[in-house]
Amino acid sequence: MKDVSNTSPQSRQQVIDTYFMEHRAKLIDIAAYLDRIDRGTGGEVSDFRDDFFRRALLILSDGETHRAKRILDLFSDHTDALPQSAEGMKGAAGAPAPEEGGAA
């Protein structure tokens, strides 16, 4: 992947100073979302979107760069097949369903 080091006009400290509060709030939003799932009724659930979401969280903390690109790649359909028509197809789910090559 492309080397993007030192491409920001800001220093690392300036980036933190500019964006910490905004992304602190977004991080807590994610934490609260996961808590909300835990508090939900109905017991354990298996959902391909949730599986992708939790795999994406691991990318956030793996220390490698291009996190946004890698998460978008993770959430992408990597199959080659083209259906003839969209008739009867559901709207985009945000992650590939198992029949589209997503995680089982």
Next chain:
Amino acid sequence: MKYIDPHIHMVSRTTDDYQRMAQAGCIAITEPAFWAGFDRSSAQGFYDYFRQLTEYEPKRAAQFGIQHFTWLCINPKEADDPGFAREVVSLIPEFLDRGNVLGIGEIGLNKNTKNELIILEEQIALAETHNQLVLVHTPHLEDKLKGTRIIMDALSASNIDPGRCLIDHVEEHTVQEVLDRGFWAGMTLYPDTKVTPQRAADIIEMYGNERIWMNSAGDWGCSDPLAVPKARLEMKRRGHTSGTIDKVTLDNPQTFLSQSERFVIDDQ
């Protein structure tokens, strides 16, 4: 401060939005034909829509000193019925001589189906025959990466110069391939499902400011017709020069769009 919003659906916006955009420095917009939020019941519905885009909307924009340009096509969502789509496509040549028409768009794919691809290829051929610029819609969410690659393959199979095609709605996982293959790239700034002003600035920092623009794609959904000036402020906040900010929000759109002789900005 002047800027161009090169992709916005003003037929779905109020006149107040024109006023606010003009106050924020918008001097021109280009409006691609798109899905109205529901499937139209006849080709005649598109005929009226093309008249709206070429006759009525330019007058509404002009009240606020904004120049209005447009693109014509059947959108990919309604192109999944090839018979119906061909009826609509057959109407387009009649409008290509209108003074504000820049090309064919926004064509592309929605659910990456064979039917959509057939009509995409036929509209690419229409653009080639009539020497038109091309504005491309790429699918959303999990369909984007695959759809973007299929669309670029279809364009590359034609004789249209990739420098006359803009691939819109790029994100971090598609922008590099789009630029590497010689196309222009558009970033759509959307509150929820697409790129934020912050990410748009990130992408420019990582992938450069050549052959790239940003737009609001404001429409009938949750969207922001002032997204481009907000992205300008975001870049300014980070310390980008006014030259860089103007390049991606004014000069680059002007460079790409001026490949059509009809795109002439009056006050420059």
